[in-house]
Structures are given as structure tokens and as C-alpha cells.
Amino acid sequence: MESQYKHNWQSKLHEIIYEADTPIGKWFDVLLLFFILLSIVLVMLESVTSIDQQYHRVLYIGEWLVTILFSVEYVLRIISVKKPLKYVFSFFGIIDFLSTIPMYLSFLFVGSQALVTLRALRLLRVFRILKLARYLGASNQLKDSIIASRVKIMVFLFAVMISSVIFGTIMYLVEGEANGFDNIPKSVYWCVVTLTTVGFGDIAPQTALGQLITTFIMILGYGIIAVPTGIVSAEYVRSSQKADQEEEHLNQNNQSERIQSNLGHVHLNSQHCANCNVSDHRDKSEFCYSCGHELHP
Template sequence: MTLRKYLHQQITIGSWPDGRLTGLNKLLICMILAAVLVGVVSTEPVILNEWRSEILIAEILFGAFFLIEYLARIYSAPEEEGLGSPWGKRWRFIRSPIGLIDLAVVLVSLAPFFIANAAALRLLRLMRVFSLAKLGHFSAAMREILTALKERSYDLLVCAALALSLLLVGASGLYWLEGDLQPDHFGSIPRALWWAVITLTTVGYGDAYPITAAGKVVGSFVALGGVLLVALPTGIFAAAFSDAMQRRREAVARALAEIENG
């Protein structure tokens, strides 16, 4: 086995028939989570002032680690299945969404050493949460979930259409009933839409609310409809997740059976 093929198997999820995580995969996950944790806590001035040197060392280590990982993925890209020249496959990885995320994480990790502006540094540290997106490398199940959601795109579209219709009906009702009484909040349908969204999602900030009996009736229907509409996509997502996990278990079982029989 060549070094490139071995490296590809170690850093790419799905290279093993049972989909298990390699030791390097687990190390990468730990480094991603640690980088995000450091990026989050370093936005607290008290912690940053007390642990500035340690945080700087950690950022150097994270930046170097993610740079090495990024270069390793480019180096091992020719081992990906499919047609194309080695450099063509490398270029395809660099341009892919996950490749661009990897590059962004590397740049964000190393940028503080080249930018002196304090405000920019705080923003870059906050952007370290991009590291979480790299976990997509290690979750074949996520691909299954996205596939299941695409299969239910029509159901989700229907839910979105129902929600939009209820928002427009509620906003129009309050505009008609209380537009003259509360012009700041309900003087137009776009203004009333803010109230409709907050009511539909059951957040209820309290900055805008109906004051007439008819307006309260409309608000009640919007609130009750919101409870029902929130439950619909939740059920769709749950069913999609269940189907995805079942397909994943079946795929792993088939792979193990082929190994045992072969």
C-alpha cells in the first residue's frame, strides 16, 4: 500500500467498509472541537488577558495542524473514486464546498498572526466556529440525512407555503383592524409581518401586540396555527432522520456480511 492510499484511508470517512472512525479521524474531531472551544472562550476579555500566551500557543498549534491536514487531503485526493487525472482530482477537492471550508479554517486559524487590528482579531476568533463544519468529513450519516430531507422536499415546501399563508393572513388582518390605532406596529402589512412572525413562532417579545378584541382573535388564531405548523416540519425531520439511520445500519450490515462471505 502506498503512502498516499494509506493516508487517504486514515483521513477519509467511508474508506472502511463498516464506516468506522480511524484513530486519526478521532484526533481530528478532538482538535476541531478544541479549536472551537478556544475560539469561543478567547472572546471573553478576562480569560484572554489571563491566558493570552497559552491561547496564542494553542492558535499556532491549531493553525499548523489544520494546514497539515489540508495539505494531506490535497495530496491524497487522487485516491478518490472516479475518473480524472490526479491533479484534476486535487483541483476538484480544492473547489468543493468541504475543500473551501477547510481552506477557510486554515486561513482563519493563521490570520491572527498577520493582522494587528484588535477588532479584526476578535472577529476572526469568532469565525473559528467554521471548524465545526469540518466535522462533515467524519459523518457519512449526514449525507444520508440530507438525502432523506431532499426526498421530503415537497412536504417541507407545503409546510413553508402554509406558514407563509398564515403569516400574510395574520399580518393583513392586523393591518386592517389596527393599522390606524397602532401605525408604528401595524401601519402596513410589512410592519405587521414582524408581529406575525413572532406570534407564529410563539416567541412573543411583547413589543407589538393587538389591543382590540378582533385583533386579539386574529392573534389567537395565528398563535394556535403556529403551534400546529411547528409540529409538522418537526415530524418530517424526525421521519427523515429515522429513515437515514435505518439505511445507514443496513449499509453497514451489508458491508460486514460481504466481508465475512468474501
């Protein structure tokens, strides 16, 4: 009887924390999003010296309240699954840990000589931003598009590197040390920042030929910016069209159920398995596709 109660208690807790498709799960995610954004705002305000000096105590208390809430959430996530270590060493498990631990580590460093270290530890709190990734369903499609484009992008980057070396060497020969191009590595660096339209204020070509080459490099830079964007965009559109065609095909043959998802295209939901902690199950699925465990015991 006691084990059955514990099982039901864990199951209900798992539903609240991991299931974004249930009403109570949605409310939990909304509250969690609010506190994540609040923690980010607190860190930003704390980095402003004038604000921190005036409201340091308020910001400090607020940071501790958020840290305690995230600590409770982290513990609840661990005890609500049957294989806690799988969550602990998962991507989001590590992010949750890194977003919580710095405030506790601050107790280990006392004294003025450790202030620099403490500031470095406090920077780890920006990992909370990554906790938002689990709620951005469209990021999965963007990730797939980037992965599908990785070969083309790598070839493109390799071509840019070769071009930077060639143009950097040419500028070194044309301008020389007298005009600030002291060596080839520095000239290549100048070429990279010129291609990316950032600009390198400390060095500027003085000769007519050097200025002509620089003009060509800057114009080429605008084209370089457009190429990877076009590659990824094409893969993104292709992925969306493929998903739409599959959905239409399934609907025409009455072989699929109406499925909701964060993307609006992928026929999966955010349901998590309490046994192996995998997600992306079909709606109305009764068993986990990975381990076969019952999803709604």
C-alpha cells in the same frame, strides 16, 4: 524504484488520513476529532472577555498550535491523493481551507484600525465545526429525508407565508397605528414571530378582537411547528424501513456480503479512492466504482 517507494508512501498516508475502517485510520480520526473540539472550545473561551484578558497568551498559543496541526493535515491530504485539485475544490477541502487560513491572514492586517476586520476574520474559524460532518454518518440519511421532503416543505412554507400576510393585514386593519401596528410589513413581521412562538414584545394587541385573533395565531403556531417535523420524520422512517427491507432481501438470497457503515443501514463504508477521491465503496471492493482505480494497490 523511487517512484514505487513514493507510490507506497502516498498509499500508506492515504490509508491513515482517509480510511476510517482501518485501525490506524480510526486513531487518526479520533485525534482529529479531539483537536476540532479543542479548537471550538478555544474560540468560545476567547470570545469571553474576562477569560481572554486573563488567559489571552495561553489561548493564543493554543490557537496557533491547533492551526499549525490543521495546516499540516491539509497539506498531507493534498499530497496523499493523485488528483489534489479535486480535494482542494471539494466541499470538505474548502471547509478545511477556511478553517485554517484566518490565523495566517491576521499577519496581513496590523494596526488598531484593522481590529474590527481581524475579529471578522477570526469568526471564520467556526467553519471547523463543519469538519465534524464527515464523521456523522447518520447525517446522510437525514439529508436524504430532507431532500425527499423538499416539495412538501416548500408547499408548507408557502402556505405559512400566505397566512402571515393575511393575518398581518387583518391585524393592521383591526389594531391600526394607534396600537403600534404602523404598517402592513411590520404587522406581517409581528405575525411571523407570533406564529413561531417567539413573541414580539414591542407590539401587543389592545382590542378584544385583536387579542382573540392573536390567541388563534399562537395556537396555530404550535401546529405549524409540528408539521415540518412530522414530514421529515415520516420520510426518515420510510427511508430506514426501505433500507432494512433491502438488507433483509439481500441476506435471504445470499447475494450480499456483511457490510458495515456509519449508518448501520446503508451498505457502504468510508473508503476513499486515492485517484478520484470519491468515497462510499462496498466492503472488500478492489476497484473504485467511479474511475476503476485499484483501491488497495
